[in-house]
Amino acid sequence: MPTPPTLDHPTFAIVRAEFGDARLRGTEFRGQSTLIVEPGDLHRVMRFLRDDERCAYDFLSDVIGIDYLGYPAPTPGRFAVVYNLCSYPRDDRFFVKVFLDPSLPTDGVEEDPALYLDSVTDIWPGAEWPEREVFDMFGIRFRNHPDLRRILTWKDYPAHPLRKDYPLRGRGERERYRVVDRTDA
């Protein structure tokens, strides 16, 4: 029997008072609190979390993508992007999560208009590479990103490999090299 989350992190109350019109949800696991926002509210909530001095999350540790395909419990969406925030002045950590649902089949690399988020690179410049990684691995694109290219695989890689419907062993990408023999020089 899982214990219900205790939403006692002070940031929850501050954000709820500030964004009374937004649909906000919260969850907590082992003392780590996560705020779940709608994709449209993400950017202004993030700006508030950095600029308000009661929050002062001045450091973005990481941006992570998650694919919930086949997850045992129901989730609000297929994909999630998690922002791992850290406040150095207040020595605090907080997570912000956004759920997205694809509108196209996810086995290719087509640009899916439903898999778009506002980039937070204008708030934390350090978001640039993690967002590129989320784009590379999950195909979630970021609006207003200064340089949204793949970062780990190459430009024409035929998939977003951390999507759960991409086979673990790939679709033959690791086999497609020409064979060099001793006469090659």
Add this chain to the structure above:
Amino acid sequence: MGIEQALPAQGFLATTLQRFINFSRRSALWPMPFATACCGIELMATASSRYDLARFGMERMSFSPRQADLLIVAGRVGIKMMPVLQRIYQQMTEPRWVISMGACASTGGVFDTYATVQGVDQFIPVDVYVPGCPPRPEMLLEGIRAIRRHIDEEGLPPKGGTRVPLQIAIEPTHEVSPQPAVGLTVGAT
């Protein structure tokens, strides 16, 4: 393979010259370290003073493939790294040999995923496989010595005309030679 083609195969000059050339080749095998993962650490340990690769004429790790004779692939090779490895192999001049060091370079190891090449021998010729995760320096030295033994016996021109991958697999040797005692105290005294 230059001079080898210019000489008759069995004359006195050729056999003496062959012994001399083989001696020179095996005594100054310059390795090109292609260390992409944890096996590279063991390769560095092999090169450092306790195991002392320099005993075998490998005084200098050749970071330029054009001056290297022995490519040591030490570590995982990712799908983006494979073309780089092939390019480095192509840049090496004959005679050249390749050691595949560790489970990952030889088979992909535990990394059976889309991103790891499952054995570099699929795409470049490999002469010696050194098993282990990582192989101990003794094992790597055994692999290098296998290549040295081969060079000593190699024909000039090579038997059969062309060189082929040697496909030598080193047997695991887990008997650790006695380690010198070091006067180290750990923690407060």
